[in-house]
Amino acid sequence: MKKIFQLLFFIILATCQVFAKEYHVDAANVSQGDGSIHNPFKTIQQAADVMKKGDICYIHKGTYRENIVPKNSGSKRKPIIYTKYKNDVVIVTATEKVTNWELHSGNIYKAKNVNMPLGAGNNVYFNHQKMQIARWPNNVDYNEYTLDAKFIDKRKGTYSMSYISNNEIPDFDWRGGVIHYLGAHSGCSWERTITGYSKDLHRVHFNTLPDKWPFGKTHSPTRLENGHRGIFYLMNKLEALDAPNEWYYDTTAKELYFYAPDGKNPAKDHVEISTRENTANINKNYIHFEGLNFFGGMITIKGSYNKVTNCMVKNGTDRLITDLNGAALSNAAIQVMEGYFNTLEKCVLENGTLNGVYLSRKSESNKVENCIIQNFNTIGLHAALLISDGKRNQILNNSLYGSARDGVKVSGDDSEFAYNHVQKCLISGADGGLFYVTGRSIPKNIEVHHNWFHDAYADDHHAGKKATGIYLDNNSAGYIVHHNVVWDVEWGGLHFNWNAVQNKIYNNTFWNVGKPDQALIDCWVPKRNGKQTNVQDNVLYNNISDVRPWWHSGDGEKYRVDEKEYIGKDADNDFENNHQFSELPFLVAINSLFVPFKGSPLIDKGQKIKKITTNFKNKAPDLGAYEFGAKAWVPGVNWTPKGFAWTPSSNYKKLEIKSIKKQN
Known part of the structure; x- marks a missing residue:
């Protein structure tokens, strides 16, 4: 019986392959071609106009000055694939010479x-x-x-x-x-x-x-x-x-x-000059881009189950913001404006005045994984390396570097931001964070865990010292923030504003987060419509930091809570088992960074927290982001980009820990 099923499977597979077609495109062809390997199409769009479920388009080396717009959708078992021919370097550009x-x-x-x-x-x-x-x-x-x-x-x-x-x-x-x-x-x-x-x-x-x-x-x-x-x-x-x-x-x-x-x-x-906004408009489903390079224009997705893998997008979103009436634009090197279950994986996105990746409110259950996203928001707008507004999106194992203002924003309900490495933001702006969000005091159930956030120092020439690590700004609620490390920022490790409520902050490591008199946690709680705002009903357990004030809340001199924010009868938040250390309680070796050393005061000193402190090694969980004896997790991408049209900057690999070592 098993052999019969195997035979049927191979018959079905062979049948699918018979009906699927293979097309070739070569910009060097002097004629328009017929899509065969011997007489390929001259443009990718020629293939896009005729391709159907299961078809594959092999694009030969060259520069293609066009905007790819697929005409038909693929299916789950038979996606439509656009990929390079063998090891050819293919550039799709929105420019003209x-x-x-x-x-x-x-x-x-x-x-x-x-x-x-x-x-x-x-x-x-x-x-x-x-x-x-x-x-x-x-x-x-x-x-x-x-x-x-x-x-x-x-x-x-x-x-x-x-x-x-x-x-x-x-x-x-x-x-x-x-x-x-x-x-x-x-x-x-x-x-x-x-x-x-x-x-x-x-x-x-x-x-x-x-x-x-x-x-x-x-x-x-x-x-x-x-x-x-x-x-x-x-x-x-x-x-x-x-x-x-x-x-x-x-x-x-x-x-x-x-x-x-x-x-x-x-x-x-x-x-070259810009002549088109986009290099690709994917308005269909089950479209795959693999191994391609895009220049000078955006990839815009308004469909579902699409994939962009092993691609590079360079200068995908460059523009002025003249006479804009707001503080933001959605333009991004890759923007998912509508649809479900789209995937961006092992891509390099580099350089742009606005956003690197944008997932809109109408895009849900998408995944951005193992991507390098660097040097965006050069213009200083409310833009970021990555913005995710849709529900249930997953942002995993990415390396993100370089922004004039914020690093990342994730605000869609039930989303996850995990194992990412975010650094070098707030370069020329202020009042932002490596992770920055706002809300409406309605819990979001967004999990932010196992990330590194570091290097946020606004330009001293003009900006105030307002660059923070994790910034849960105006009315943010329902963020579960655990097992992250925040270091080398100038304005505190964690910031709440207005009526920020029901956030859970567990097992994070904060170190060198501002001058010694800078509080670890800052809150701005002014009156709004005549009523005093305040952060409350937040839970903070098992976090560690260097020695500094724990908490400061206020609105200038008008309203100031200070230490009473976390202890005493006026406390509005559940603040327990958090500890500060005058000496390093963890290792600073590259392969075991932030891991407790043998005999560390962090070991077995944490409280058990359901679904958070799982798989601890000894009698109790450890304090901070790492567990002694467990495998040391390292966030960010796990691959080295090769074979692209341009050599990416190596900035995303940077790891500055000099200031931490000085405190040893």
């Missing part, structure tokens, strides 16, 4: 009859590196995170909700240009079209900012904080084009001006 250069003046060259249709999404790339729109002052280090900006005048009458002043502004007509502004609060940047310029006052004008968040009194020149009223730079005028890497596009004449990095004629180099 520019070659017709002529000298304009000095080191500036000009190309005529250039169509750049994306407005705020226009970009120029030189050998696959993003260039800078012409600006003042110049970006001297070519690092988008270091803003190289100027402080606005703060004298009365030199600023308002519709203009800013600075005596250094060059005297040419800035009308039609763009101002980039980051306020003294440093929590959110904005950009506005310049509507006028007063030469005598060295003042640029723009449409009046809305009197609401994020503008209003928080992110506008009216706010004085950290000794200033904000920093700015100006862009998008030909007169400002005076340095390598800069470009300007004349939308009326359709002429592109460019100062190449080497100052030479760029005709022999690879100069």
